[in-house]
Amino acid sequence: xxxxxxxxxxxxxxxxxxxxxxxxxxxxxxxxxxxxxxxxxxxxxxxxxxxxxxxxxxxxxxxxxxxxxxxxxxxxxxxxxxxxxxxxxxxxxxxxxxxxxxxxxxxxxxxxxxxxxxxxxxxxxxxxxxxxxxxxxxxxxxxxxxxxxxxxxxxxxxxxxxxxxxxxxxxxxxxxxxxxxxxxxxxxxxxxxxxxxxxxxxxxxxxxxxxxxxxxxxxxxxxxxxxxxxxxxxxxxxxxxxxxxxxxxxxxxxxxxxxxxxxxxxxxxxxxxxxxxxxxxxxxxxxxxxxxxxxxxxxxxxxxxxxxxxxxxxxxxxxxxxxx
Numbered sequence: 001x002x003x004x005x006x007x008x009x010x011x012x013x014x015x016x017x018x019x020x021x022x023x024x025x026x027x028x029x030x031x032x033x034x035x036x037x038x039x040x041x042x043x044x045x046x047x048x049x050x051x052x053x054x055x056x057x058x059x060x061x062x063x064x065x066x067x068x069x070x071x072x073x074x075x076x077x078x079x080x081x082x083x084x085x086x087x088x089x090x091x092x093x094x095x096x097x098x099x100x101x102x103x104x105x106x107x108x109x110x111x112x113x114x115x116x117x118x119x120x121x122x123x124x125x126x127x128x129x130x131x132x133x134x135x136x137x138x139x140x141x142x143x144x145x146x147x148x149x150x151x152x153x154x155x156x157x158x159x160x161x162x163x164x165x166x167x168x169x170x171x172x173x174x175x176x177x178x179x180x181x182x183x184x185x186x187x188x189x190x191x192x193x194x195x196x197x198x199x200x201x202x203x204x205x206x207x208x209x210x211x212x213x214x215x216x217x218x219x220x221x222x223x224x225x226x227x228x229x230x231x232x233x234x235x236x237x238x239x240x241x242x243x244x245x246x247x248x249x250x251x252x253x254x255x256x257x258x259x260x261x262x263x264x265x266x267x268x269x270x271x272x273x274x275x276x277x278x279x280x281x282x283x284x285x286x287x288x289x290x291x292x293x294x295x296x297x298x299x300x301x302x303x304x305x306x307x308x309x310x311x312x313x314x315x316x317x318x319x320x321x322x323x324x
Contacts, residue, residue: 003095032072036114038093063093067117077102119319123155129264139164141210151319221245294318
């Protein structure tokens with residue numbers, strides 16, 4: 001089968017290549033899936049550089065989340081041949097077949113395509129875990145979402161609106177403002193030119209934000225500490241900007257807000273019952289039309305370089321999908 005393999009770590013993807021490799025053998029507790037779509041995530045890029053917190057042993061197949069059809073399953077797996085499934089593991093998705101733990105898969109909600117299902121998993125589980133589980137999202141609150149045009153940010157906008165919050169979305173790309181308003185249904189879209197605190201202050205009439213959702217880090221985090229209301233939460237999702245910020249603890253002390261790290265996958269592993277409930281809730285939101293996972297575009301697996309370049313450039317709205 002074709003698989004996108006990492007044989008050495010590098011900053012320029014020189015250690016990545018599309019190769020022929022044997023179809024993986026299914027071990028006990030695993031399901032063999034014929035992959036129809038796989039979602040590209042920023043951690044995929046970080047893993048090629050050895051900069052992600054999870055560092056798989058070389059060589060490995062990239063791809064954290066996938067959607068496809070079961071071709072082999074044990075009777076006690078809860079799945080059957082022909083089932084349409086979504087989910088995945090930390091690696092293995094950018095290939096024609098993957099052996100995936102049965103516990104890491106769930107059936108695709110009725111009416112969702114393979115591409116949409118692949119796009120929904122990590123982005124919406126991260127958004128739900130951050131905003132609802134940890135943030136206590138409620139109708140009438142104000143949520144500031146950074147990196148709103150990316151898959152993780154757009155999911156947060158979509159989910160916050162579904163729960164009745166007022167959404168302030170930020171983007172660094174002026175050309176995306178109109179498209180972001182349409183795709184995310186955000187109440188307000190701010191062009192982030194390095195300073196956004198005054199715009200947030202004006203839009204909230206000085207009340208600031210109950211929740212700040214930050215997958216960017218760097219200077220965006222620094223400025224965000226000035227945008228959280230008393231008793232609010234600054235949710236740390238990631239560091240796309242590259243710089244991991246620091247904060248003097250007197251700032252959250254004086255302003256009375258919390259800084260909370262969010263690792264949705266680890267949260268679900270530590271609290272499996274909560275993880276199952278989160279997945280079921282997201283599926284229900286999708287099937288009832290309350291959330292609308294957005295696929296920017298789809299690439300063939302042999303177009304993987306173009307897909308990575310598009311993600312790195314920030315020139316997308318929602319998620320990118322690779323199809324074998």
